[in-house]
Amino acid sequence: MKWTYKIYIGALAIGMLASCQSTQSYQHLDIAVKELYRDTQEGDTLSIGMMPWQTLFKDAKLQELITEGIENNLDLKIGIERLHASESLLKQSKAAFLPDLSIGGGVKRSRLSYPQGFGFVKNATQYDVFANTSWEIDVWGKLASSKRAAYYRMLQSDAGQKAVQTQIVAQIADYYYQLLALDQQQTIIEKTIVNRKVDVETMQKLKESNVVTGAAVVQSEANYYDAEATLPGVKRQIREVENALNVLLGKPVGTIDRANLTVQELPIEPNIGIPAHLLKNRPDVMAAEYELAAYFEDVNAAKRAFYPSLNITGGAGFSSYEFKDWFTSTGLFANIAGGLLQPIFNKRQNKTRLEIAKASYQEKAYNFQKTMLVAGQEVSDALYAYEMAGEQLTMRQQQVDKLALAVDYTKKLLVYHSSTNYTDVLTSEQAHLYAQLAHSNDQLLEWQAIIKLYKALGGGWRE
Template structure:
């Protein structure tokens, strides 16, 4: 018995892990971004959405972080992989079971009764690191799923903020359409009176009617867009479609600064990159799991119990029994099954590697795109503000000339349409700029995801 235990301990000490150890791939990150911008250093680790200064937006984001169903699903996935790790680690220890086996043997004219009650143990020795590699993969899956959950938080917060700002921008466009329709309706009434008394032609009246109808048809279009945007935000909140409360107007919202961050920091700040690397670590460990099948499987077995031909004497002194043994199973011929499993694991590791590299490149592109949209969007907005101011002067002067009889109504019509379109375009550029700022925060990642995660915790009263 002593020799048996000595050999067992020797095998455990000499055990090794087959398969490659993980080494992080070299990643060449740019030294700096290609877009020049003025950065605010500490904003990446703050609740940046509060910088807009809208309490309604703050409440919507808190509601979404607590109620979004995609986020709840991602949280459940973390629990799933915690269970996988518990299952895997349990293989480090003996599997213990209990049994009771009554039986009877009939020989000729006699029948012999037998009763056994035993506690059985089976322990597979992890000589080749199969369980260690499985645990390594399970741990990586836990870290990866947690990073995936944080990536969902990042997406939910960004989408709620973008959705709300887009909603307030569409509200402003609807307001412009309604104000324009109201002004055109007043002009049409005046033109109808003038036509009645013969001071304008049928052509000029038709032009006024056309102008009015053009503004009128824009209203249901924007009403539809507003309703759809409300439904989108409701979905992010984990609710059925319904109205969304409003806070500040699009013009009252305060744009936050652009967060600082070098390209190399993305590897640690972006949850999706962390998740992709953990997937690579797990896939790398699975190669070791597959290769362990090439080597012998050694299991120790043991049993301790009682046995008797009379159930009433099952637990009396002298009824005890025990057994101990070992089993070695070495695969000989499985016609390429193990080799195929290793090949599959290695191919999956390569897929995970390429996906990791692609995720990093995508992150770099998303930051560059968001920065260029923000910097150029500011330039575009300033140009459109100047254009709307010029169009307002053009519209005012065209009306004065028409009233003085020095120009036709066609010039007024052109000025009205240009001003209407200019106001709508300026509003669109304005909320697109704010959305692009949000995209910068989302693309750069950072400690703000931790701040958003804290919103799930119940508030202390």
């Protein structure tokens, strides 16, 4: 029993030593965020990235689609399962601090040689039941480092899940506004087809009155068929975008219920400013740093593998050659032992493990830097794209207005004045159609710039 007390006292002393040991923990990296952007203004765009998607996208039909996508998107479901797996690994790393326990039992029938039987027995039956335990005391913090690594990987999986949701929300919104823009373009083309059909009839009447020649009639008909030929391409694009959106929603292809582009209101002002707290909101940046922290702890664990390990083992049970004496005090046995194991030569396993851990950590450090640079590029691009889209849309609206006047003027001149011909009408009509389609596309570009900025700032995962 004295030896038992000595073992307990020794284990307690080593445990106290371990608790006093200082361990190196991962330190959050401070990044000069403003240096990641160009042409910034004073201000803070964090409020945009911090907005719940319900606040940014006010269209009720779009909100329904995003909700459906978050619930049913297959990539999000895959991410949830990965998160569950990382949570299980964290639980396992915590359980590593606990002792192992196993139980067993058996009955063994033996035929003994004469000397072992002492001349009395030739056959013996042994009855056993036992419990064994072993416990590695984390003196140097190896298990603690492994637990922290598992914890950071769980946080990485969680951040990765949020990053996927950010992408899904942005992609659903992008497809939705593509559909609205294509719907508007289809409406423009259909109205143009109706107008050009009227133009053909008008040219035929003017020819009968000797105001225009047969060439003008043929040109008007060609102009009509040009508009007709444009329509199938737009319808094809609508079908393709609808199908792609349905895949994002995790359901078979079909039509998408939607509003129209003219009723959409932009949620923010053009003067946006500097995203000063990008690290706190972008899930992919958070995931990259959590991954870096996990590999930092892997290095710590690999270093501590060089230190001796302290193990306490014990066992107890009942063993007897007589069934009636199996669970009596005469059959009771027990043992307890403690030991230190210092690795001396293990075929370079520990050294290789440490070198790999250090190289992997440096790789993740470079990956984190790359993630930050890409994040800065995406925010800078989105900021400038939004600014330029607003200017482009303003200029395009003026072009559409002027070309509408040009079409009206040339048609009147064709009827009432001989200084013009149908070629002038044709040119102005074609320019007006393409300007209208471009105006619709410019509206889409403005919305896409907002969506990209929202995604670049990490928006879409907050409720």
